[in-house]
Amino acid sequence: MNTFPRFTAKELHHYSIFLDNVTSRLDMSNHMAESLEVRLAQTLVDQLALEIARELPAALRSYLLGRPSDARNERIVLTCKLSVIDTRDPSTESSQQVAAVDITNCVAPQPSAVHINSDNITPAYPSPTPSHLSHTQYAVACRADSGLILPPVNRGNSNETRKRRCLSATRASHQTTDQSPLRQALDKTPAAERPYETTVETQPGLPSPSKAALDKLVIGIWQALFSDAGLDFSELPQAGQRMKELEDLKLLKNAQGRELDAPCDTVFATRDTFNRVNLIARRISQTSRACRAIEICVQARLIECFDDRVRALSLTQSHEAAKKCALSEACLDFGYSSKELRNKMCVWRGYQEVALRGGYVALVFSGFGLYRFCKYRLAFDRAALEKLETLRPAFEVAADTMHGNWRQVLGFIGLEQDPKYTGHFHDWVISGSHEPPMPLAQTYHRWDKNFKYDHIHDCVVDVDAWGDCDPRDTHSASSHDMDICRVCGERQADNALQNECMCFPNIYGKSYSKPPPVQVGRTRNGKNNGLFACLPFAQGEAIGEFVGQITSGVEGLDVMFGQTKQTSYQIWQGKCGNYTRFVNHSCKPNAQYEHFLWLGKQRIVLVSQGIKANAEITVDYSDVYWQDLDKRCLCGELECRYPTRLRP
Numbered sequence: 001m002n003t004f005p006r007f008t009a010k011e012l013h014h015y016s017i018f019l020d021n022v023t024s025r026l027d028m029s030n031h032m033a034e035s036l037e038v039r040l041a042q043t044l045v046d047q048l049a050l051e052i053a054r055e056l057p058a059a060l061r062s063y064l065l066g067r068p069s070d071a072r073n074e075r076i077v078l079t080c081k082l083s084v085i086d087t088r089d090p091s092t093e094s095s096q097q098v099a100a101v102d103i104t105n106c107v108a109p110q111p112s113a114v115h116i117n118s119d120n121i122t123p124a125y126p127s128p129t130p131s132h133l134s135h136t137q138y139a140v141a142c143r144a145d146s147g148l149i150l151p152p153v154n155r156g157n158s159n160e161t162r163k164r165r166c167l168s169a170t171r172a173s174h175q176t177t178d179q180s181p182l183r184q185a186l187d188k189t190p191a192a193e194r195p196y197e198t199t200v201e202t203q204p205g206l207p208s209p210s211k212a213a214l215d216k217l218v219i220g221i222w223q224a225l226f227s228d229a230g231l232d233f234s235e236l237p238q239a240g241q242r243m244k245e246l247e248d249l250k251l252l253k254n255a256q257g258r259e260l261d262a263p264c265d266t267v268f269a270t271r272d273t274f275n276r277v278n279l280i281a282r283r284i285s286q287t288s289r290a291c292r293a294i295e296i297c298v299q300a301r302l303i304e305c306f307d308d309r310v311r312a313l314s315l316t317q318s319h320e321a322a323k324k325c326a327l328s329e330a331c332l333d334f335g336y337s338s339k340e341l342r343n344k345m346c347v348w349r350g351y352q353e354v355a356l357r358g359g360y361v362a363l364v365f366s367g368f369g370l371y372r373f374c375k376y377r378l379a380f381d382r383a384a385l386e387k388l389e390t391l392r393p394a395f396e397v398a399a400d401t402m403h404g405n406w407r408q409v410l411g412f413i414g415l416e417q418d419p420k421y422t423g424h425f426h427d428w429v430i431s432g433s434h435e436p437p438m439p440l441a442q443t444y445h446r447w448d449k450n451f452k453y454d455h456i457h458d459c460v461v462d463v464d465a466w467g468d469c470d471p472r473d474t475h476s477a478s479s480h481d482m483d484i485c486r487v488c489g490e491r492q493a494d495n496a497l498q499n500e501c502m503c504f505p506n507i508y509g510k511s512y513s514k515p516p517p518v519q520v521g522r523t524r525n526g527k528n529n530g531l532f533a534c535l536p537f538a539q540g541e542a543i544g545e546f547v548g549q550i551t552s553g554v555e556g557l558d559v560m561f562g563q564t565k566q567t568s569y570q571i572w573q574g575k576c577g578n579y580t581r582f583v584n585h586s587c588k589p590n591a592q593y594e595h596f597l598w599l600g601k602q603r604i605v606l607v608s609q610g611i612k613a614n615a616e617i618t619v620d621y622s623d624v625y626w627q628d629l630d631k632r633c634l635c636g637e638l639e640c641r642y643p644t645r646l647r648p
């Protein structure tokens with residue numbers, strides 16, 4: 001049996017400060033203060049309970065990974081309880097169970113109901129009294145009991161994954177037999193070099209609650225950065241126009257028509273109506289995202305101004321009096337009560353701290369996760385803020401190169417609007433340490449002072465080698481079914497509206513244009529650059545097509561070999577290509593290349609074997625690649641096949 005702490009009073013530091021402020025600054029009767037404190041504490045308990053319920057499965061998995069292998073067949077039962085401790089008298093500790101997990105069924109835990117009626121100040125947990133509340137620590141203990149582990153839930157069982165699997169006849173298997181099934185399932189990603197990785201201080205095998213909350217925030221930011229939905233500031237001055245479009249929406253109600261196959265008295269929205277409503281909805285959400293981004297940034301800036309104002313007022317009065325005075329001034333301007341404004345400012349202070357460390361870019365692209373992150377503040381520790389600081393250059397490169405107008409928000413708060421990073425997204429290499437991103441060309445100057453790289457979407461055929469024919473073509477002049485997918489039998493088309501083949505929907509037959517969530521980063525052990533996943537890729541998900549110059553006869557350089565029934569060819573990425581050019585070799589890779597026919601042409605697709613966010617994306621270059629090289633493999637894996645190899 002093991003017991004380990006999950007939340008401590010340290011993590012509730014900000015809450016305690018807030019509570020102290022409430023009781024000491026508000027001129028309340030004892031009863032009111034007591035009621036408020038108890039309700040605030042109750043809210044905290046509820047939040048913690050929810051948070052625990054959400055984090056528990058991950059905590060459990062991580063805990064299992066940290067267990068010695070000789071304990072791997074034992075059963076684990078995990079329960080969580082919240083304790084309330086008066087630090088002046090630790091013997092007063094009382095606790096209640098808030099969550100439990102049934103590992104054998106991998107059931108998500110539910111917090112036990114913790115209700116509070118705002119009119120009734122008797123809470124469902126041991127009631128803290130005002131006199132000792134500010135000395136109270138809240139702690140949550142997780143208790144794990146040993147027993148037998150049942151096999152884990154099969155994760156790769158979706159239809160989509162099954163379809164992908166049949167694409168690969170030679171899928172590499174890296175299952176080892178000396179680990180528990182659960183551990184194998186969870187431990188697929190190699191110990192890659194991670195340019196964005198910062199360590200979050202935690203007990204071995206136990207995830208910090210802040211890490212999970214922060215990971216969610218970071219994932220939300222990356223998703224927004226790689227989403228096609230932009231921020232549309234151009235429409236802001238015409239907010240009235242938006243209203244008119246809402247009027248248009250009313251008109252859309254009548255714009256219905258008959259569908260051929262429908263019963264004669266049934267009408268549906270026409271394709272035109274559907275298209276219009278989509279575009280209106282898209283424009284409105286882009287505009288409101290822009291408004292929201294401005295709102296958050298202004299609120300973060302307000303906190304900076306508030307602190308300045310307090311400093312100015314402190315020249316002639318005590319710090320506490322200065323704070324009170326600045327708050328009163330702000331209340332007058334806002335028309336809020338001081339309680340309302342304090343509550344809001346708690347969240348805004350969170351925004352300001354995020355902006356300070358992760359940059360305003362983190363605020364602008366954070367989405368709804370930010371409010372939660374800042375309101376409950378469980379993730380506000382040094383490690384989380386440091387991680388945001390490390391990620392800031394990566395976010396800014398993505399924002400500047402893919403959402404060129406995002407810095408217009410900064411204009412509203414008087415900050416510099418010129419982009420720092422120009423050009424193509426993959427023209428920048430993220431360092432991961434506190435070094436700024438480097439221009440791609442600079443990372444090759446050691447070998448080639450004139451290094452230049454063209455980022456292209458589709459392969460280009462080297463006419464000197466192939467004239468006007470493309471060696472990847474597999475159809476004869478007479479064949480008329482070149483647009484039928486050989487894997488799924490559906491029709492393929494570049495036009496998203498006509499395409500029916502869903503084998504690689506994120507590469508082919510799509511109408512949106514953002515690259516996949518991958519970024520070029522420095523590796524730390526001599527491999528120069530590598531390709532890193534900003535977001536996770538599921539097993540079987542396509543990362544991108546291997547794109548470069550279709551040529552032949554290249555020797556002594558890294559090339560990809562392709563072969564059809566008619567001929568063989570090479571794809572060289574030395575001067576032009578896409579991000580797949582930066583994929584390094586690993587003897588324990590997390591991706592692989594597969595052949596796929598798209599519109600009768602052979603394509604080579606980089607497919608994930610299951611990649612975690614932040615991991616370096618690697619493939620196995622194969623023994624053919626390594627056999628004549630006098631290079632040492634630097635993958636660093638235990639199963640490395642060429643760790644010290646020199647040409648025989």
Ligand SMILES: C[S@@+](CC[C@H](N)C(=O)[O-])C[C@H]1O[C@@H](n2cnc3c(N)ncnc32)[C@H](O)[C@@H]1O
Nearest residue numbers: 527528529581582583584585586632633634635
């Ligand atoms: C396609 S490039 C990959 C990107 C490359 N690291 C870069 O910075 O341009 C292939 C080259 O990367 C290096 N490389 C890739 N994987 C490696 C490994 N496991 N060990 C040593 N070098 C590696 C080799 O120099 C190889 O010629």
